[in-house]
Amino acid sequence: MSLVVYLAAFVFGMTSVLLFRRPRRAVRNPLTVSTCVAIVLGALVFVCAAPATLSTVNELTGTPNFGAPLTYGMLSAYSCSVLVLLINWRGGSRERVRRRVRCVVAAYALLITAIVVLFLLADADTERLTDLDTYYAGTPFMREMILLYLLGHSVAMLVMCAVCVRWAREVDGPLRTGLRLILVGALLDLVGFQVTKYTAIVARWTGHDLDFLSTTLAPPMAALAALLCSAGYLLPSAVAQWLALGDHRRLAPLWCLVKSVSTAPKPPAGWWRLPRARLQWREVSIHDALLALAPYFDHRVRERVRDHALRAGRSPHEARLAAEAALLADAARRAAAREEPPRTAGTYRLHATEVSGTGGLVELAQALHRPAAGGSAPDGAAASSLPGSMTEPEEPHVA
Template sequence: MSLVVYLAAFVFGMTSVLLFRRPRRAMRNPLTVSTCAAIVLGALVFVCAAPATLATVNELTGIPNFGAPLTYGMLCAYSCSVLVLLINWRGGSRDRVRRRVLGAIAAYGLLMTAIVVLFSLAEADTERLRDLDTYYADTPFMREMILLYLLGHSAAMLVMCAVCIRWGREVDGPLRTGLRLILVGALLDLVGFQAAKYTAIVARWTGHDLDFLSTTLAPPMASLAALLCSAGYLLPSALAQWRALGDHRRLAPLWSLVKSVSCAPRPPTGWWRLPRARLQWREVSIHDALLALAPYFDHRVRERTRDSALRAGRSPHEARLAAEAAMLADAARRATAREEPPRTGGPRADGTYRLHATEVSGTGGLVELAQALRHPPSRTSLPGSVTEPEEPHVA
């Protein structure tokens, strides 16, 4: 059993490593910090709850069952961190978020203190590594301690379910999918872990023996619930990395064209740089190159290409992208050949023309420009184009 619990803790904890791989930057983001704290505390709960850990803690302290309040206190800390995560995830004014976070910490701090006090008042001299909850279900003070930790964890999971349901109606995409995974994990925790614990304890109170619910069913359900929640925490970030990888690849034609004129400093290379970091550097470098190429823009090339695309049936947006791609390719050729900037005259001769890619936020504009470069318009490929008839072959 200890091996299974340790494995769950390892998988759970690795999620935080993926999210907290750049500590300096991550520490500036309360959402990242609270997410990693919740995942790490969840992993520590599994480590503390393993029978091997409980036996070691009891032996080192010389106090039978000392591992119980340690595990329950860690579970309360995890429940508090879940609420803090939800508060930061939901957002709002800084003062409102701070008040709610401090309120959650204060409430669960009192709960953890009560658990320690109740354990010190109880008589629990028989070491129980697997069935402490049911074995001491009728013992004064231990009974209250067990109920307190369960109620505190139940409150956190119920709040999590309510927030996931309400917020899931307001968002879409990866965030909604992540919220649904967290909701399933929270419901599995409520039904598979907590309901099993409550049922086994109540059965003890009524003279029945359903200890298997607490000792056999509850632990794997808790592990599965935690893994689902961690997947929900990680999913939006993982999908964002996947999208960044796709955008990074789609920008390749544009980067291949302009990289020779970019003066952006190169970042440290290495396999550990995730796609979002690579994409961010490529965006900065491309924008730097576009600024360097602006004096070489020949607006006669742009206007001719745009007019041809419009006559061929392209939409105004598609025609603009095709025209800007042609102008950019011409500018890159001139800059590489060290030619003099063109003298096109007119209101755009001062280099103030703004490409569509620089007018929109995000990567979408650059990706559209890169795809226009990858598939340049031609007289034969544009819709509605008319090709010259071939001369008849004379034998």
């Protein structure tokens, strides 16, 4: 049983490491902090609940069952952190969020204090490592302590289920899938862990023996619930990193074209930098390069390619992208050759600079390798600048 519990703790802990990889930036985000605190406390609950840990704690303290209030207090702290996470996730005014967080922390601080006091008042001299909840189900003060920790955890899981159901209707994509995974994990915790605990305890009160529900069924159900919840926490971030990796690769042609004129500071070296960080730096650097190339924009090139694309049957948006790709390629050539800016240069905003996110830059990057229109290029000086034309230089090496 200890192996299963330790494995669940390891999964929970690794989730927090992945979410909290950049401490200086993460501590500024209450949502990230509360998420990582909840995950770390969840991992500590599993560590404390392992029979091997309980035996060691009891031996070191010299107090039979000292690991019980330690585990139950840690579980209550985890329940509190879950509610704090939900408060930060929902958002609102800073003062309102802080007030709610303080109320929740105060309530669970009283709960943890009550657990410790009840344990001190109880007569629990017989060490129980796996069946303490049922063995002491009828013992004064121990009975109340057990019910208190279960009720505190049940409240947190019920609130989490309600919030996940409501938010899953308002969002879509990976976030909705993540919420559904968290919901399944919370329901499994409620049914597979808490309901089995309640049932085994009530059975003891009525003179029946259903201890196997608490000792055999509940621990693996709690571990599986933790696995699903951690997957739900990670999924939106993992999908975002995957999408960022794709955009980073699709921006490579554009970056290879303009990187020689970019003056943006280079990022710190390191293979460990996640795709979103790499994409953010590449996006900033490309925008910086576009500003540097703006004086070299020859609008005769743009107008010629745009008109040619429209005559070839392309949509206005596709014609604009083809024209801007040719305009940018011509500007990069002029800048590399240290030519004087053309007399037709003027103020013009590329489509990629008018839209938020990386979508505009990705479209521009893809247009660089797309034929201007119908496989033929217009005559004139612009021909050598057209993406996909016969005179296009070798494809740049992707960094």
